Amino acid sequence: MGGMVLELKNYMEKLVWQQLDNVLAAQPDLCKCEKCRYDIAALALNFLPPRYVVTNKGETFTRIKTLEQQFYVDIVTAISHAITIVKAHPHRD
Numbered sequence: 625m626g627g628m629v630l631e632l633k634n635y636m637e638k639l640v641w642q643q644l645d646n647v648l649a650a651q652p653d654l655c656k657c658e659k660c661r662y663d664i665a666a667l668a669l670n671f672l673p674p675r676y677v678v679t680n681k682g683e684t685f686t687r688i689k690t691l692e693q694q695f696y697v698d699i700v701t702a703i704s705h706a707i708t709i710v711k712a713h714p715h716r717d
């Protein structure tokens with residue numbers, strides 16, 4: 625009713641993409657092509673717990689800010705770990 629379009633989203637995915645560029649910026653000799661970026665994001669997300677939230681047409685709720693602070697260190701650690709793996713085996717199919 626009333627045009628509500630509810631969706632489930634794994635907010636951890638959004639947080640990983642948000643932090644990815646910051647962490648990659650500190651790695652000047654790393655390949656940053658789309659394939660490597662997606663490989664790094666996928667690996668990092670496999671190291672992290674999923675955090676599903678309900679959104680209304682993409683609108684996000686305020687408790688997400690709390691999630692961001694709670695998981696910041698874990699996210700950066702997971703991305704760094706993923707970079708080490710992708711760096712050792714770049715462009716793996």
Ligand SMILES: [Zn+2]
Pocket residue numbers: 655656657658659660661714715
């Ligand atoms: Zn690459």
